[in-house]
Amino acid sequence: MKVLFVCVQGLSSAIVVSSLKKQAKKENIDMDILAVSIREFEKEIENGCNLAVIAPQVMHKYDYLSKISNERGIPCVLVDKDIYGPRSGMKLLNMVIKAIG
Template structure:
């Protein structure tokens, strides 16, 4: 499955995404996950084929905006919990992702 994670600049989410990917590989889950900044999420959703959009906790105030993009592209959307947004929180966020598999 293909997952997209959005944060403010696409920097911190890149760190988290890496940890999630590592965890997924460990658990033998076939998954691609990509990080983007809030400015390019709309185009990324349109151009790519994503099965889930994850919203980083620090941009939760933009959730409604992201939700409207997600709806246009028929992609489900979820908020990442604060404690799930760290390298050691990766298993937690992966569990969230697994629900959409």
């Protein structure tokens, strides 16, 4: 499963992405998670993915990003700011699994 995690520069989400990766590994779920900037998103989504996850700090771009994602048949979800943190791996993993179905 491949997940694109979108934030402003692709850097600020590194800790959150690390937490999600650790939890997926702990649960024996094969998940490739790539943190990307808004600009990189347009290019990376062309390489294919199962889900686009939008960080709270770019929620103002959600409509734009979800349109790009939906045009390719890829679900797009916005992370709730209450579960966006370094110790939220399990909550994020549950969100990802639910979004992918």
